[in-house]
Amino acid sequence: MPITRIEPHDEFLRIHFAPGESPRHADFHWFWLRHNSELDRHPITQERIVCSSELPLDPEPRSVRIAEDADALDIDWGHRPDGKVSRYATEWLRAHSYAADRDSPPAPPSDIEAVTVDFARLEEPLGPKIFRALEQHGLLIVRGYGLDTEALIETIGQQGLSVIETHFGRIEDLRTDNTTNRNTDQLGYTDSAVQLHTDQPFLDRPPRYQLLHSQRPAETGGANFVVDGLAAARYLSGLDRPAFELLRTVPVTFHRKQKSFERVLVSPILDFDAPGGFRIRYSYFTLAPHQRPFAEMEAWYRAYNRFAKLVRDERHQYRFLLQTGDFLIYDNWRMLHARTSFTGARWVRGVYFDKAH
Numbered sequence: 001m002p003i004t005r006i007e008p009h010d011e012f013l014r015i016h017f018a019p020g021e022s023p024r025h026a027d028f029h030w031f032w033l034r035h036n037s038e039l040d041r042h043p044i045t046q047e048r049i050v051c052s053s054e055l056p057l058d059p060e061p062r063s064v065r066i067a068e069d070a071d072a073l074d075i076d077w078g079h080r081p082d083g084k085v086s087r088y089a090t091e092w093l094r095a096h097s098y099a100a101d102r103d104s105p106p107a108p109p110s111d112i113e114a115v116t117v118d119f120a121r122l123e124e125p126l127g128p129k130i131f132r133a134l135e136q137h138g139l140l141i142v143r144g145y146g147l148d149t150e151a152l153i154e155t156i157g158q159q160g161l162s163v164i165e166t167h168f169g170r171i172e173d174l175r176t177d178n179t180t181n182r183n184t185d186q187l188g189y190t191d192s193a194v195q196l197h198t199d200q201p202f203l204d205r206p207p208r209y210q211l212l213h214s215q216r217p218a219e220t221g222g223a224n225f226v227v228d229g230l231a232a233a234r235y236l237s238g239l240d241r242p243a244f245e246l247l248r249t250v251p252v253t254f255h256r257k258q259k260s261f262e263r264v265l266v267s268p269i270l271d272f273d274a275p276g277g278f279r280i281r282y283s284y285f286t287l288a289p290h291q292r293p294f295a296e297m298e299a300w301y302r303a304y305n306r307f308a309k310l311v312r313d314e315r316h317q318y319r320f321l322l323q324t325g326d327f328l329i330y331d332n333w334r335m336l337h338a339r340t341s342f343t344g345a346r347w348v349r350g351v352y353f354d355k356a357h
């Protein structure tokens with residue numbers, strides 16, 4: 001059963017076998033392959049002379065290739081003074097496969113073209129387009145809409161979405177010299193970077209959608225990025241099920257304390273059982289000190305950091321810069337959003353919406 005194709009991923013190697021054979025493909029973690037290499041054997045007894053604890057958990061091979069002259073796979077781990085590579089016979093791989101024909105959820109999408117439209121070229125009414133994009137992708141970026149936020153609120157309102165007033169006010173003027181809002185003692189009103197988060201996770205029902213309408217771009221910086229948190233959660237469940245289960249089941253505390261506003265809410269980060277459907281609550285700046293039994297704390301932090309690493313990977317993000325008159329609208333129950341630091345008089349208007357009820 002020859003190997004027909006190899007597909008390297010960050011965490012594992014997928015090996016495809018000849019068509020019509022079973023399995024069609026099998027996945028092997030890089031560390032598993034490194035540990036099970038025949039390289040570290042005693043020359044006389046052929047016993048393994050290395051323990052997995054002596055090897056890195058994230059080995060990065062220098063090269064991987066299908067052997068030309070044998071029914072096998074060769075991996076050069078790049079650290080052998082003798083230049084030897086690991087050889088894995090196809091039949092051995094098949095016999096020891098532990099993830100045959102694994103159905104793996106895809107990585108969070110990053111195709112910006114799929115979620116961006118040019119207002120002047122729209123061939124359908126804007127309202128229904130927004131609504132469908134939110135359902136399908138969790139966001140929409142519209143270029144060249146213009147500056148009239150109230151007209152936009154009305155268009156969105158015709159889709160059955162009402163403006164949700166929050167402790168900031170009805171419309172947030174996100175600018176460093178804000179004079180129109182309450183409770184502006186938070187990162188959004190500064191020129192600092194704001195890493196990935198969801199808005200207002202400390203509310204029992206966080207606002208469902210947020211519109212970010214650009215009135216004036218920054219001089220430098222001020223780019224946005226958005227990640228599909230639901231896709232990231234599913235992706236994590238395929239890579240590391242215990243980590244996913246911890247984020248799905250362990251409650252954490254969100255605590256927002258501003259000069260004249262305070263809320264506390266306890267919920268898991270990935271909430272698949274919330275009324276109205278999935279919601280992710282994710283906010284490093286409103287996460288209260290986590291409390292768990294001592295022997296469980298390390299595992300939770302490992303899970304949380306693994307998810308953070310996954311969503312902070314630029315390959316899993318939609319990245320863009322809003323120009324004057326552009327807007328972004330996203331589903332705050334599903335998507336994480338962020339912006340880079342900036343200079344200049346950047347001005348974005350933020351409005352929350354939820355279904356009228």
Ligand SMILES: [Fe+2]
Nearest residue numbers: 188198199337
């Ligand atoms: Fe935000």
